[in-house]
Amino acid sequence: MKRLARALSLLSLVIGASAAAQPGTPSEVPRRVAVRAARMLDVKTGKYVSEPVILIEGERIVKVGPGLPVPEGTEVVDLGAATVLPGLIDCHTHLMARQEETPDGYELALLKKSQATRALEGAANARATLRAGFTTVRDVENEGSGFADVALRDAIRQGLVEGPRMQVATRGIAAVGAYHPFGTSPDVKDLPTGAQFVSGVEEARRAAREQLGQGADLLKIYADWATPTLTVEELRVIIDEAHKARRKAAVHAMSGEGIRNALAAGADSIEHGHDADRAALELIRQKGAFLVPTVGILEALAERAPDAATRRRFDARLAGARKMVALAHQLGVRIASGFDASTAWQQGRNAMEPVALHRAGLPPIEALRSATSRAAELLGLQQHVGTLEPGRYGDLVAVSGDPLADLTELQRIRFVMKGGVVIRDELTPVASRAPVAPAPK
Numbered sequence: 001m002k003r004l005a006r007a008l009s010l011l012s013l014v015i016g017a018s019a020a021a022q023p024g025t026p027s028e029v030p031r032r033v034a035v036r037a038a039r040m041l042d043v044k045t046g047k048y049v050s051e052p053v054i055l056i057e058g059e060r061i062v063k064v065g066p067g068l069p070v071p072e073g074t075e076v077v078d079l080g081a082a083t084v085l086p087g088l089i090d091c092h093t094h095l096m097a098r099q100e101e102t103p104d105g106y107e108l109a110l111l112k113k114s115q116a117t118r119a120l121e122g123a124a125n126a127r128a129t130l131r132a133g134f135t136t137v138r139d140v141e142n143e144g145s146g147f148a149d150v151a152l153r154d155a156i157r158q159g160l161v162e163g164p165r166m167q168v169a170t171r172g173i174a175a176v177g178a179y180h181p182f183g184t185s186p187d188v189k190d191l192p193t194g195a196q197f198v199s200g201v202e203e204a205r206r207a208a209r210e211q212l213g214q215g216a217d218l219l220k221i222y223a224d225w226a227t228p229t230l231t232v233e234e235l236r237v238i239i240d241e242a243h244k245a246r247r248k249a250a251v252h253a254m255s256g257e258g259i260r261n262a263l264a265a266g267a268d269s270i271e272h273g274h275d276a277d278r279a280a281l282e283l284i285r286q287k288g289a290f291l292v293p294t295v296g297i298l299e300a301l302a303e304r305a306p307d308a309a310t311r312r313r314f315d316a317r318l319a320g321a322r323k324m325v326a327l328a329h330q331l332g333v334r335i336a337s338g339f340d341a342s343t344a345w346q347q348g349r350n351a352m353e354p355v356a357l358h359r360a361g362l363p364p365i366e367a368l369r370s371a372t373s374r375a376a377e378l379l380g381l382q383q384h385v386g387t388l389e390p391g392r393y394g395d396l397v398a399v400s401g402d403p404l405a406d407l408t409e410l411q412r413i414r415f416v417m418k419g420g421v422v423i424r425d426e427l428t429p430v431a432s433r434a435p436v437a438p439a440p441k
C-alpha cells in the first residue's frame with residue numbers, strides 16, 4: 001500500500017495530462033521525433049558524443065546513440081553543428097514573483113497586486129524560464145500569491161500555459177515576524193504575507209499539513225532571517241510531515257546556526273548558506289543534504305547596484321559566498337543550481353547561476369551537473385529528467401558553441417524541446433522546421 005501511494009504521488013509529480021495516458025480515450029500512435037546534432041554532452045561521463053541521434057516517442061526518449069538509424073515515419077529535427085544538452089533545471093525559483101527593484105518592492109507587490117495579477121505574472125515568468133532552456137524547476141515559495149503556484153503547475157501540465165515542469169512549495173513557512181512583509185503598519189489587516197507564519201509546534205504542524213493538503217510537492221521553511229528563527233522542534237514537525245507525505249523540505253538558512261538547526265531537524269536541502277563555515281558545510285555533506293548556494297543572484301544584484309556603496313556591499317557578500325561555494329565543492333557537498341529570481345528582469349536569466357557557480361570554483365562539468373543530473377537527484381526525479389537517456393522525458397536544449405569551454409553558452413540557448421515538443425528554434429532552416437508548440441489554448 002505504501003509503495004502504491006508512493007508510486008502514485010510520484011506519478012502525480014511528473015505526469016502531465018496526456019490524452020494517450022488516460023484510460024477510456026482511444027489510443028493513438030505516439031508521435032516519433034529524432035533529434036540530430038553535431039554532438040551531445042553526456043553529463044554523467046562529462047564527455048561529448050559525436051553525431052548523436054535521440055529518438056523520442058510521445059514525451060519520452062526511447063533510444064540515444066551515435067549515428068542511430070531513424071525509423072520510417074519519424075519527424076527529424078536536425079540541429080546541424082549545435083551541441084545538445086539535457087533540459088536545464090533550476091532548483092530555486094519564485095515564478096510567482098515579479099517585484100519592483102526598490103527597497104519596499106516586496107511589500108508593494110503584496111499591497112497592490114491582486115491574486116489574479118500574480119497568477120498571470122507567474123504565467124509570463126514560466127514562459128520566460130522555459131524559453132531560457134529550463135524545462136524543470138523547483139519553485140520554493142510563491143511569495144504571497146495564495147496557492148497560485150499550484151494552479152500554474154497544473155495549468156502547464158494541462159497545456160493551458162507554456163512553462164517548465166514544476167515542483168511547487170506553495171506558501172513557505174516562517175516564524176511569526178520573521179519574513180515579509182516588513183515595516184507595514186500593524187493596523188493593516190488581511191494583507192497577504194510572503195510565507196505562512198507559525199509560532200509553536202502545533203501551528204507548525206498545521207501549516208505543513210495545510211500546504212501538503214493544497215498540493216505542495218515540497219515544503220519551504222525559513223530557519224533564519226538575520227538570526228535563527230524557528231526552533232529545532234518547530235522545524236522538525238514540519239519536516240516530519242513532509243517526509244511522511246514522501247515530500248522533501250527545502251530550508252532557507254544563511255548562518256551556521258540556522259544550517260545546524262535545519263540539519264538536526266532533517267532538512268533535505270540548505271538554500272543559500274552564504275555565511276556557512278567549514279563545520280556547517282561538513283555537516284551538510286555528512287547528512288547527505290544538498291546545498292543550493294544561489295550565488296548568481298548576488299552577481300546580478302552587484303551588477304545592477306544603483307550606487308557605489310551598494311555595489312561594495314554586494315561585492316563583499318558575493319566574495320564571501322564564492323569562497324563558501326569553493327569550500328563546499330572541495331569538501332564534496334552536493335551542489336544544485338538555483339538562481340532565486342524575483343524581479344521581472346531576473347526571470348528567465350536562470351543560467352546566470354551555473355555560470356556563477358563556475359566562477360566561484362566549480363569545474364564546468366560540475367556546474368552543468370548542478371543544473372541537470374544533480375538537480376534531478378535533489379528533486380527525486382532522476383528517472384525522468386536531468387540526463388538524455390531512454391525513459392527520460394524528451395527535454396533538451398542546444399547551443400551553438402562549446403559549453404565546457406565557455407559555460408556562458410548556457411546564456412545563449414538556441415533551441416528548447418520539452419517532452420518532444422519544440423518550444424524554441426533558432427537553429428534549423430525555417431523551411432524544415434518542425435511545428436512549434438501550439439499557442440496556449
Ligand SMILES: [Zn+2]
Pocket residue numbers: 092094140340
Ligand atoms: Zn528564494
